[in-house]
Amino acid sequence: MDIKKIAELARMNLTDVETKRFEVEISGVLQNFKDIQVIDTENIPSADDVSGLKNVMREDVAMNNTLADPKELLKNAKTHNGYVKVSAVFAEETVS
Numbered sequence: 001m002d003i004k005k006i007a008e009l010a011r012m013n014l015t016d017v018e019t020k021r022f023e024v025e026i027s028g029v030l031q032n033f034k035d036i037q038v039i040d041t042e043n044i045p046s047a048d049d050v051s052g053l054k055n056v057m058r059e060d061v062a063m064n065n066t067l068a069d070p071k072e073l074l075k076n077a078k079t080h081n082g083y084v085k086v087s088a089v090f091a092e093e094t095v096s
Contacts, residue, residue: 001023003019003022003026004019007019007022
């Protein structure tokens with residue numbers, strides 16, 4: 001496994017000692033996954049729904065005519081050439 005390449009992609013500067021340590025640790029983790037893959041789970045029920053609860057949220061449906069008219073909302077807004085005029089949110093910075 002190319003730990004140095006992985007570290008480079010993650011923008012990590014690893015020492016040689018750290019590289020060797022991570023190589024051992026990551027190899028161990030990958031071996032654990034290999035060990036798990038051989039376990040027979042054919043008769044094991046799925047654990048993705050352990051609570052038994054169902055979705056209690058309502059369906060997301062657009063509700064027409066419940067919002068204010070856009071013209072009504074914009075009647076007090078300052079405009080310039082048909083656009084809403086707002087205060088500046090970015091300050092001009094000088095690089096020194």
